[in-house]
Amino acid sequence: RxxxxxxxxxxxxxxxxxxxxxxxxxxSASQSFFWYRQDCRKEPKLxxxxxxxxxxxxxxxxQLNRASQYISLLIRDSKLSDSATYLCxxxxxxxxxxxxxxxxxxxxxxx
Amino acid sequence: xxxxxxxxxxxxxxxxxxxTLLCAQDMNHEYMYWYRQDPGMGLxxxxxxxxxxxxxxxxxxxxxNVSRLKKQNFLLGLESAAPSQTSVYFCASRHxxxxxxxxxxxxxxxx
Numbered sequence: 001r002x003x004x005x006x007x008x009x010x011x012x013x014x015x016x017x018x019x020x021x022x023x024x025x026x027x028s029a030s031q032s033f034f035w036y037r038q039d040c041r042k043e044p045k046l047x048x049x050x051x052x053x054x055x056x057x058x059x060x061x062x063q064l065n066r067a068s069q070y071i072s073l074l075i076r077d078s079k080l081s082d083s084a085t086y087l088c089x090x091x092x093x094x095x096x097x098x099x100x101x102x103x104x105x106x107x108x109x110x111x
Numbered sequence: 112x113x114x115x116x117x118x119x120x121x122x123x124x125x126x127x128x129x130x131t132l133l134c135a136q137d138m139n140h141e142y143m144y145w146y147r148q149d150p151g152m153g154l155x156x157x158x159x160x161x162x163x164x165x166x167x168x169x170x171x172x173x174x175x176n177v178s179r180l181k182k183q184n185f186l187l188g189l190e191s192a193a194p195s196q197t198s199v200y201f202c203a204s205r206h207x208x209x210x211x212x213x214x215x216x217x218x219x220x221x222x
Contacts, residue, residue, distance in 0.1 A: 032208045043201055043213035044154070087153075091208050098169075099144075099211060103153035 001026055004090050006102035014110055017078050021105045023088030024070045032091035033071050035062055037084040038104065044087055047073075075107075083109045113137055117202050117214035124192040124221045132187040132217050134202030140212075142205050143185040144169075145177060147198040148216075154201065160185055192221045 005024045013019050025033075033050035047060065050071050054063040061074040071090075075082055088102035118133040134143065141162050146154040156169030158177040166177045174196060176188045185204075189196060197220050203211040 034210055041199070041216075043216050044211075045213070046210045049210060089211075098156070098159070099205075101154045 003027060003092070004088055004100045004102040006086075006088050006105045008103060008105060010106040010108050012108045012110060013078060015078060015080060017109075018074065018076045019078055019107065020072060020074045021086055021088075021107075022070050022072050023090075023102050023105075024068075025088075025090045025100070026069070027090070027092045028066075028069060030069075030090045030092050033062075033064055034089040034091075035060075035071075035073050036087040036089055038087055039084050047086070078107075078109050080109050080111065083107060115202060115204055115212050115214035117200075117217050119217060120215065121218045122220070124189075124219065126193060126221060128192050129188070129190050130192065130219075131189075132200055132202075132219075134185045134187070134204075134214055135183055136185075136202075136204040136212070137183060138204060138206070138212065139182070140204035140206045141182075143179065144203045144205075144211065145175070145185065145187045146201045146203065147171065147196075148201060149198050157187065157200075192219075194221045197221045 035047040036044040037047045038044040050062040059076045063072045085104040087104045090100045115136045144159045145157040155171045160166045160179040163182040178186045200217045202214040205211040
């Protein structure tokens with residue numbers, strides 16, 4: 001089983017729709033969680049950290065479910081500019097040197 | 112504050128040639144990383160460093176060497192380039208268990 005798993009997609013949704021992705025992780029001791037977005041041929045950029053109580057940033061909501069070992073990202077009122085690959089990132093141990101990246105979920109927003 | 116920079120941005124090598132990729136960060140981060148990303152694939156960790164003078168192997172270290180003589184710089188070397196090393200190389204840095212910051216990438220083609 002992979003340490004971090006994501007549905008590769010692609011998710012193809014109309015502008016204005018709500019879309020959600022999940023990401024599962026295998027190490028129950030994982031401490032830190034992040035969502036990054038990566039545009040084609042560009043570097044990954046932090047979208048948001050994921051906190052235990054869940055957190056929201058504008059149209060984006062991230063949640064953590066430790067019992068079931070997954071994190072989720074919800075995008076409301078999707079925009080054309082949201083088209084990108086979304087990477088789930090897990091830090092297995094606090095202050096550790098290694099970070100685990102998921103392979104990414106591709107999202108395409110159509111007009 | 113430039114963040115993470117990478118030199119060069121593009122490079123074409125012939126099989127058997129050597130080169131060094133330079134990564135520099137001005138955020139005083141302890142941890143630095145080198146990844147490669149092949150078309151349509153996720154990030155794979157090559158080597159990483161938890162501090163000046165220390166390096167460690169990642170997931171795909173063969174054919175690469177690294178050095179971290181100064182805290183702000185992390186060098187990735189290819190001693191004898193092979194076509195299989197054609198890829199986009201990303202450097203990243205981070206402080207403790209916070210998020211990573213990525214450089215813009217180096218696009219390497221080996222013919």
